[in-house]
Amino acid sequence: MRRMAVILMLAMVGAAIAPAAFAQEDAEVVLRIGLTQDWETLNPTAGFAVSEYEIWNVHYATLTDKAAADFAPIPGLAESWEVSNGGLTYTYKLREGLKWSDGEPLTAEDVAWNVNTGRDQEWDNMLSTVINLDAKVIDDRTVEITSSVPDPKLPNMDVYLVPKHIWEPIATDYDATVVYEALDGVGSGPFVISEFTKGQSVVMVANPNYWGWNGEKPPIDKVIFQTFANPDAMVAALQQGELDAIHGFPAGSAATLGDDPNIEVVAGRQGGFDEIAINGGAVTGQPHPALLDLEVRRAISFAIDKAAVIEDLWFGLAGPLETMSPGADEAKWIPDIPADKAFTYDPARANQILDDAGYLDTDGDGIREMPDGTNPIVLRHAVNTDGDLAGPIGELFTGWMEAIGIGVELASYDQDALFGVIVEGDYDTFFWGWVPFVDPDPMLSYFTEAELESYNDANWTDPRFEELYLEQKVELDPQRRIDIVHEMLTILHDAAVYIPMYLGPDLQAYRTDTFEGWVRQPADIGPVMFSNSSPSYPLLRPVGSDGAASSAGTNWLLIGGVVVAVALAGAVAVTRRKSSADDRE
Secondary structure, three states: OEOOOOEOOOEEEOOOOOOOOEEOOOOOOEEEEEEOOOOOOOOOOOOOEHHHHHHHHHHOOOOEEEOOOOOOEEEOOEEEEEEEHHHOEEEEEEOOOOEOOOOOEOOHHHHHHHHHHHHHHOOOOOHHHHOOEEEEEEEOOEEEEEEOOOOOOOOOOOOOOOOHHHHOOOOOOHHHHHHOOOOOOOOOOOEEEEEEEOOOEEEEEEOOOOHHHOOOOOOOOEEEEEEOOOHHHHHHHHHOOOOOEEEOOOHHHHHHHHOOOOEEEEEEOOOOEEEEEEOOOOOOOOOOHHHHOHHHHHHHHHOOOHHHHHHHOOOOOOEOOOOOOOOOOHHHHOOOOOOOOOOOOOHHHHHHHHHHOOOOOOOOOOOOOOOOOOOOOEEEEEEEOOEOOHHHHHHHHHHHHHOOOOEEEEEEEOHHHHHHHHHHOOOOEEEEEEOOOOOOHHHHHOOOHHHOOOOOOOOOOOHHHHHHHHHHHHOOOHHHHHHHHHHHHHHHHHHOOEEEEEEOOEEEEEEOOOEEOOOOOOOOOOOOOOOOOOOOHHHOEEOOOOOOOOEEOOOOOOEOOEOOOOEEEOOOOOOEOEOOOOOEO
16 A cells, blocks of 8 residues: 555536435435545556555455454455465455456456466565465365465455456556556446546446345445545535545645534544655665765754644644554554654754754855765755645745755656656655555565665665564564564664654545445544545445435436536646555555
């Protein structure tokens, strides 16, 4: 999973009416969800946006699923599994009669082909799970998966399984696989992709072959995900009954939405965070040479007022964070950083650090130079135009740096362009975010040498971090693995190349008078959508119905001969579990 991204996508214009919920024998039941993040691709081997992961969670079932309450592995396509070979081999038994949405049988051959091909072709979104695995078909319903090393993630097998009969002719190698548009519409989840209009919407229809319906008619016929460039317009659409749920609205709207008796507001936590990253200089493109000095990076860290951001931009809804959050279970994986090691806001201390290190303003223009008196320290700060907070953070960052004698030049990029800039190393700092997966391994892997010029967006490596990464990857003792992860995150913190700003909640809201059955993941504190496995969708029912699809919720319908007209326009993009999560950030 990568970046947490809160990103904006399109302007909505035109007339809209506020329909009322009603029952009609032949009415199509449509769930409408608004978000501010577009989709760059719907290919599950290549995408990285939070919005894309949500589609995959609904379209593709996984071998094992995650419990809504605590992410524990539970049956998915596999109804059971057995462990052998000293914990290295897991034998999974598939449910009987599984089919893809096009009616083709879903068998152990599909599972084995995904695991082995994803490993051999190094599919980005599968590799950290399958890199040491080998899958063998025992019979149509039985697949044996063996790891060459101890693997603490097993028996969890939550990679998205694509249909072999569709993908095998296409996925001849890595390059062919990642450019496939994946709009074939064949999946195994509760709803499958029907239409995709970039910059506007994804339409999904009920999969009649989904095993979770238990032979019953799906209670919802269609799910429509609709992007908005203007988050205020999205909020208004929910209030007017034109949407049933929204994701990623501005924190300033939470109180207003909460006052509506028919709207439930959710500030869900699942380990997502935003950060300011400093180019560590480990790739071709180099940062300003001052940033290669740890003392300069430490000074920058002390100059950033995280508490003000939480209060002023998040209205107190975000949580404090000193080092990176690598997994959805925040309390488990985030280490405590001692107060004397924390980068608490202290611009006077930051100025003193720079003075002591010889970075002085020798010409009196307000900008410090290198210790030899040359090369004024002016940072290239990249602004993600697809993120609603990136602009305000860029302005704040400029002010924070000016207070310690460092200049800032802001450069704007959409998400795709920014990713390219990061890969090449042609930046000094940027602001972005991540939503991590349940297991910390993927997030930790992003800061290894192997991920340079890819997901390693700090362009930083450390030999001890690399050693510990390999240790945690095969450590089966839970507490020992936690300790290793804590040491790794402390190393990353002390390097001052990745400055977490806060634990950011997923702000969501849904109407309580249209659909019921929303589930938080994790229990009590998590979001109801856009989570690690998004368990709500097959459980939702129109309010007041018995689960049958004949009761329609509040949606945009043809009423009295008046058609709701909607025109969509705009541009921009997204963020990785990159939030974007943000994680994929």
